[in-house]
Amino acid sequence: MNFMASTQPENRLLGPQSDSQRTLYPYVTGTSVVALKYKDGILMAADMGGSYGSTLRYKSVERMKPIGKHSLLGASGEISDFQEILRYLDELILYDNMWDDGNSLGPKEVHNYLTRVMYNRRNKFNPLWNSLVLGGVKNGQKYLGMVNMIGVNFEDNHVATGFGNHLARPILRQEWHENLSFEDGVRLLEKCMRVLLYRDRSAVNKLQIAKITEEGVTISQPYSLKTYWEFSAFKNPTQGAVGSW
Amino acid sequence: MFRNQYDTDVTTWSPAGRLFQVEYAMEAVKQGSAAIGLRSKTHIVLGCVNKANSELSSHQKKIFKVDDHIGVAIAGLTADGRVLSRYMRNECINYSFTYESPLPVGRLVVQLADKAQVCTQRSWKRPYGVGLLVAGLDESGAHLYYNCPSGNYFEYQAFAIGSRSQAAKTYLERRFENFADSSRDDLVKDALMAIRETLQGETLKSSICTVAVVGVGEPFHILDQETVQQMIDAFDIVGEKEGPAAEPDDAAAGQEVEAEQGAAADQGGSTDEGVAPMDI
Numbered sequence: 001m002n003f004m005a006s007t008q009p010e011n012r013l014l015g016p017q018s019d020s021q022r023t024l025y026p027y028v029t030g031t032s033v034v035a036l037k038y039k040d041g042i043l044m045a046a047d048m049g050g051s052y053g054s055t056l057r058y059k060s061v062e063r064m065k066p067i068g069k070h071s072l073l074g075a076s077g078e079i080s081d082f083q084e085i086l087r088y089l090d091e092l093i094l095y096d097n098m099w100d101d102g103n104s105l106g107p108k109e110v111h112n113y114l115t116r117v118m119y120n121r122r123n124k125f126n127p128l129w130n131s132l133v134l135g136g137v138k139n140g141q142k143y144l145g146m147v148n149m150i151g152v153n154f155e156d157n158h159v160a161t162g163f164g165n166h167l168a169r170p171i172l173r174q175e176w177h178e179n180l181s182f183e184d185g186v187r188l189l190e191k192c193m194r195v196l197l198y199r200d201r202s203a204v205n206k207l208q209i210a211k212i213t214e215e216g217v218t219i220s221q222p223y224s225l226k227t228y229w230e231f232s233a234f235k236n237p238t239q240g241a242v243g244s245w
Numbered sequence: 246m247f248r249n250q251y252d253t254d255v256t257t258w259s260p261a262g263r264l265f266q267v268e269y270a271m272e273a274v275k276q277g278s279a280a281i282g283l284r285s286k287t288h289i290v291l292g293c294v295n296k297a298n299s300e301l302s303s304h305q306k307k308i309f310k311v312d313d314h315i316g317v318a319i320a321g322l323t324a325d326g327r328v329l330s331r332y333m334r335n336e337c338i339n340y341s342f343t344y345e346s347p348l349p350v351g352r353l354v355v356q357l358a359d360k361a362q363v364c365t366q367r368s369w370k371r372p373y374g375v376g377l378l379v380a381g382l383d384e385s386g387a388h389l390y391y392n393c394p395s396g397n398y399f400e401y402q403a404f405a406i407g408s409r410s411q412a413a414k415t416y417l418e419r420r421f422e423n424f425a426d427s428s429r430d431d432l433v434k435d436a437l438m439a440i441r442e443t444l445q446g447e448t449l450k451s452s453i454c455t456v457a458v459v460g461v462g463e464p465f466h467i468l469d470q471e472t473v474q475q476m477i478d479a480f481d482i483v484g485e486k487e488g489p490a491a492e493p494d495d496a497a498a499g500q501e502v503e504a505e506q507g508a509a510a511d512q513g514g515s516t517d518e519g520v521a522p523m524d525i
Contacts, residue, residue, distance in 0.1 A: 101351045102385040109344035116343050139384075 026078035026129040028052055030063045031202040032164030033074035033133045034192045036176055037142050037157045038185035041213035042135030044074050045189040047197075048222055049204035056204055064210045066217035068093040071107040071136035072210055076161040077149065078129035085128060088117060107136025107143040111153070119151030131161035137214050160192075163200040168192035182211070194225050256368045266372060267365050270394035273374035277320035279410050279443040280307060282378040283403035283417060283436055284389045285427045288460030289380035291318040292436040294407075294443055295453055308457045308467055312337035314347045315381035316457050316465040320407035321394075322374035329373060333357065350381025354390045354398050362396030376406045380459055387460065405439060412442040429460060434480050437473070449477055 028050045035044035050058030063082070064074040067089050075082040092113060096105045105113075111134040121127050131148040146161065147153035158172040171192050180188065186209060197203045205227065210219040251257050252265035259265060280293040295304035308318045309330040315337060319326030336356060340348035357377070364370045377392040391406065392398045403421045405413035416439050424432065436456055441449040451473035459465035 099352060099355075101349065103349040103351065103383060105344070106346070109346045112345040113343055 022126045023078070023081070023129055026081075028058065028079045029129075029202070030061060030076045030079055030082070031200055032160055032162040032168065032196055033063065033076050033131075034160045034164045034168045034172075034189055034196075035074065035133045035135050035144055035158065036172060036180070036185060036188065037135075037144050038180040038182060040182065041137040041142055041211065042072060042144055043182075043185045043189055044072055044133060044135055044210045044212075045193050045207055046074050046076070046210075047193070047204050047207040049202060049206070050079050051202045054201070056202065059204055059206055060222070062208070062219075064208060064219060066212070066219070067110055067134075067136075068096065068105060069216070070104065070138040070212075071110045071134060072212040072217055073110075074133040074135075074161075074210070075130045077131055081128040081130050085114070085117070085130065085132070089114075104138075106138035106141075107134055107145070108138075110134055110136070111143070111145040111147065111155075115147045115151060115153040118147050118149060118153075122149065122151050133159055133161060136212055140214065163196060163203075164192065167195050167199055171195065190225060194227070197225060197227065254368055255365055255370070255372060264365060267395050270372035270374045271376075274321040274376035274394065274406055275408065275410075277323070277375075277407045278307070279405060279407035279413060279440070280318040280320045280376075280378055281403070281405040281410070281413050281417070281436060281439045281443075282318060282380055282389045282391075282401070283421070283424055283432060283439070284380070284387045284401075285429075285432050286425050287387055288429045288432055288458060288463070289382075289387050289389050290432045290436040290456065290458050291316060291378060291380050292440045292454060292456045293318050293320070294440060295455055304453075308455050309334075310457075310465050310467070311353075311379075311381075312341070312347060313464040314459060315350050315353065315379065316459050317380070318378040318457070320376050320378075320410075325373040326375040326377065329357065329360075329375065329377065332360065333379075347382075349383045350379060350388050350390070351383055351385075353381070354379055354392060357392050358396050358398040361392065361394060364394075365396055378404060378406060380457075380465075382459065382461065403439075405443070407443075409443040409445060412445060413439040416442045429458065429463075430476075433458065433468070433476060437477055437480070449481075450474065451477060 030050060031047065033044065033046040035042060044064055046063040048059060048061050049056055050061040061079060064072060065086060067073050089110065093105065114132060114134060118128060127149040129149050131146065133146050135144045143155065144157065144159055145153060145155040146159040158176050160168045175188055189209060193207055197205055205224045206222050208220050208222050210217065251259035255264060255266035278294045278296050282289065282291045291308055293307045295307065297304040305323050307323060308316065310316050311330060311333045317330055317333065333353060336353055337348045361373055364372045372394040374394060376394065379390045379392060381388055389401050389404065390398050391401055391404050402424055403417040405417060420435060433456060437449065440454050451470045455467060456473050457465065457467040
């Protein structure tokens with residue numbers, strides 16, 4: 001333990017590491033990811049925005065990526081940490097393939113591996129600043145799970161990150177049902193993404209929808225949602241508002 | 246195998262290209278008491294002969310549960326077997342913790358084989374003196390592997406290791422084509438018959454053998470003594486009938502078993518009270 005005049009008192013517990021080695025706050029971030037289970041597998045949607053604080057700086061960030069043969073990963077939060085996670089998973093899948101036996105890591109295994117990684121980093125006070133959505137199909141079994149930067153993880157029929165939890169999940173709770181068709185699933189996701197586009201300031205109108213089934217992963221080309229701004233409430237937002245003076 | 250100047254340590258090759266220490270380790274396996282394994286598409290049965298040193302002592306544990314879906318039977322230096330079982334249990338539990346999924350037995354077996362290989366290439370180590378029959382379930386079904394001290398592993402439909410295992414192997418070779426579609430109970434019966442072959446005359450009772458089963462929907466567990474004894478009793482009657490028709494050396498075994506059941510006659514069982522008349 002060093003007895004220097006405490007320039008950085010927080011470092012005592014960390015030993016020789018200094019604060020510049022730990023993640024304190026995110027820099028370039030992605031906003032919500034929304035996903036649901038449908039008849040043939042999982043549908044996931046995310047926009048392509050990378051915000052730099054309040055600036056919508058990058059508009060072609062792919063926030064959903066296929067993992068191995070059976071999984072799809074979507075991320076919100078720090079984009080550089082997402083890229084780091086992709087590197088970890090790349091190595092994991094590589095070693096899995098190198099066994100060259102009849103076994104392969106399915107979405108459940110990948111999700112649990114990520115949970116361990118995220119929780120471990122959280123315990124070292126150096127988190128990967130992401131909320132991750134992991135979906136996939138293996139041997140006919142659909143799987144959809146979420147894990148975030150503090151290691152909270154769970155599985156459900158529909159999940160969302162960030163603002164999606166507040167704006168999209170209530171819609172999904174009302175309208176999701178088992179064995180949605182592909183078209184119905186996409187329509188439901190677009191409904192959620194439209195609400196997010198109107199109400200989340202870090203959303204951009206350029207999104208991708210990804211689908212994973214037993215056959216594999218398809219990520220759509222980027223496209224935009226139609227929006228309507230002519231609501232009278234938007235035109236004169238303060239009409240009828242009660243003021244205190 | 247004769248004692249020679251190339252067998253002192255495992256890192257010395259003989260001029261003929263052999264590692265004698267490794268071969269001696271395989272000999273140790275042949276000296277241990279027998280262990281057998283056989284599998285169908287959905288189940289694997291492991292069995293072993295337990296010889297206690299004296300009537301006063303308990304017998305050595307030779308079958309270990311490694312995880313719900315994997316078990317192992319050993320022959321040879323049982324202390325080495327215990328250590329390797331602990332390693333296998335550790336690997337399984339670590340994998341389960343990280344991936345919430347059972348470790349595929351094919352991967353565990355490769356890790357075990359690599360561990361054994363290390364001991365054949367270090368001057369300060371010796372090979373493990375134990376052969377392992379690893380039974381486990383995988384995505385691709387039921388598997389039975391044999392791991393050697395040499396670091397090799399092979400997959401088998403049925404196998405036997407240890408002393409007098411050749412008799413069991415002969416029995417299994419005759420029957421193995423039927424195993425893939427056998428029911429679980431038939432598989433256990435075949436295992437008990439194979440164990441009986443290695444006893445060569447001695448009475449088969451549940452106190453000298455151990456049987457374990459693992460299968461789809463059935464976690465690995467060792468069958469308790471009463472169940473095993475019931476199965477022995479159940480097929481012994483059938484075994485007697487088949488005796489004269491099948492293996493000629495079974496007649497002797499059949500006689501012992503009969504005596505054990507407390508029947509009066511000591512012939513081939515045709516005029517026995519309490520035993521059904523022979524059909525052949």
